[in-house]
Amino acid sequence: MSKTPLIGRRREEVPCTIEINNTFEELGAHVRFDNGVVVHPGDEVMVHGSPVEVPYGHCETFRRTATITRASALERGWTRATGDFEFMELCEFSFSERARA
Numbered sequence: 001m002s003k004t005p006l007i008g009r010r011r012e013e014v015p016c017t018i019e020i021n022n023t024f025e026e027l028g029a030h031v032r033f034d035n036g037v038v039v040h041p042g043d044e045v046m047v048h049g050s051p052v053e054v055p056y057g058h059c060e061t062f063r064r065t066a067t068i069t070r071a072s073a074l075e076r077g078w079t080r081a082t083g084d085f086e087f088m089e090l091c092e093f094s095f096s097e098r099a100r101a
Helices: 073-090
Strands: 010-022 027-033 044-047 058-070
Antiparallel strands (some): 010 027, 044 058
């Protein structure tokens, strides 16, 4: 028996660590769930807390709580089936003739 309901969603609160890098080498934010929770296709994550600003040249770490809203089995299946199509919308392709000398 699967833990994921066929329809309906469930929520869980989890502690997390946010790592924000704002340097010349790296610009990014990463969320790590402290209890090893895994997010699956279709799940939604909301990190709670006040907005943060990290000055240029710094890396900072914050402790927060996140709410994970688990997708139902139907939503998870739909996300897996259509995810490739949505990814293709992000791609940009260009075809041109080779320059002739």
